[in-house]
Amino acid sequence: MKSIRFRKLKEWGIEKAILLSGIFSVVFVVLIFLFLLREGFSLFRGESIVDFIFGKSWYPISSPPRFGILPLILGSLLVTLGAAAISVPIGIAAALYISEIAPRRLKEPLKAGIELLAAIPSVVIGFIGMITLGPWIKSAFHLPTGLTALTGSVTLAFMAMPTIVSIAEDAITAVPRQYREAAIAMGATQWQTTWRIVARAARPGMVAAVMLGIGRVIGETMAVMMVTGNAAVIPRSFLQPVRTLTATIAAEMGESVQGGPHYAALFAIGIVLFIITFLINGVADLYLHRSRQ
């Protein structure tokens, strides 16, 4: 009798402990968001939201200060789009190669190698971008500086690639072998099978891979701060310095006065970033769910 009661108690305890940890992780996210809101919203007592988001100039320490983050949003978007344009085709192609074409003994080393890329600290990637890629872009395009949006895009593409390849490869490998056999038995070539059947069946997973890769790029700070030149102006081309939302927070938080308008503005940037990544993760999640069905 006693042992049964004890076991039931134990079951109950384990169940509740797991429930509690689940609740905690959600509570933390909510608390972080509330904290951001509390710190950031004081800015909007003196500033309108429209001026903040669509203002063209970011002069946080001039007087009076001007907190327009449009150049930063565009900088982030430009770098992200560039990185996506580079990493998505290469990443998807690499995933298709690894899962469909590569001989078996090449598969594991390739995948492990690409996943290792994700383990390189972003400072190191930024360092390489600054020292090797920057000067190369400078001389290739005859620019006054090599620290441009393009440099940032290429550097970040390297950081998005492991996520994209790894998740897309999982999605492609999960396509039942029988689909391939059925297509081949109907006279499809390997490429037709890969493109029309396998890639189509794995599409939700591949979209999720791309979204998570892009999410990583938008949130990346260190590498991007090192290689993009950090000029808070509205970008007109890929070959000029830009500044991203993340780099602004990282660079200026140390010199802002706690509780002051500059401090609040940086938190407000955090809110904008939070919303962007939340949307991207939401879309990725939606697709992942669809692929499981």
Next chain:
Amino acid sequence: MVKPTAKFSIRGLSVHYGRHCVLRDLNLDIQANEIFTVIGPANSGKSTFLNCLNRLVDLVSASRCSGEIRLDGIDIRGGMEVEALRRKVGIVFALPLPLPLSIYENIVYGMRMQGIRDATLLDEAVERSLRESYLWEEVKDRLRTAAMNLSGGQQQRLCMARILAGRPDVLLFDEPTSGLDPISTAKIEETMMVLKEKYTIVLVTNNVAQAARVGDRTAFFLMGEMVELSDTSKLFTAPADSRTSDYITGKFG
């Protein structure tokens, strides 16, 4: 009576997987418009035999084939592209395998692959092949819905329709009813009996009674060798080899 013409003629066919011999020195002809059934216990090489006829066996790494298979007198290894062969020689697998597309797209998949875009041509092929596989009446109002929602028997007939849309010569069936209920099985068998008017059918089955019901000629395979080949009625009433009679009466296998 018209002299039957050989659709497939197979001479000296042997298949090895690595060092393991799965088919040994096979010599036989398959006539046009017959249902040629192959029976035999597990590991007798009957599925491998089927996969040789459309070269799906090539996908098995470490497989080696020797000997010669001719389709309408043309060597299927040297004489034609493998994709063309597979369009002429369609296969229906044991488990129904609709592609993750709509019913309509499943059927026109092969045609789209060949670059056929004409909508009327595609529509015609869908209706013709669904009628030939006796599925048309059941699905004509929901051609655009997902093929995965069909029942198992319907999915299997959809797989037949998918092959028929490509106007093949030969239909290979690899235990097509092993996953189906008796009513669906009866429907598939009926369909085969009608289809042999137009196509040559090779049926591999574990179900001895099925071979007796639909086969024109039946071959008995054992351990990679063909023990006996004769008219189905003769094989089941007066088998020449004692191993054949043991198998069909259920003494082993």
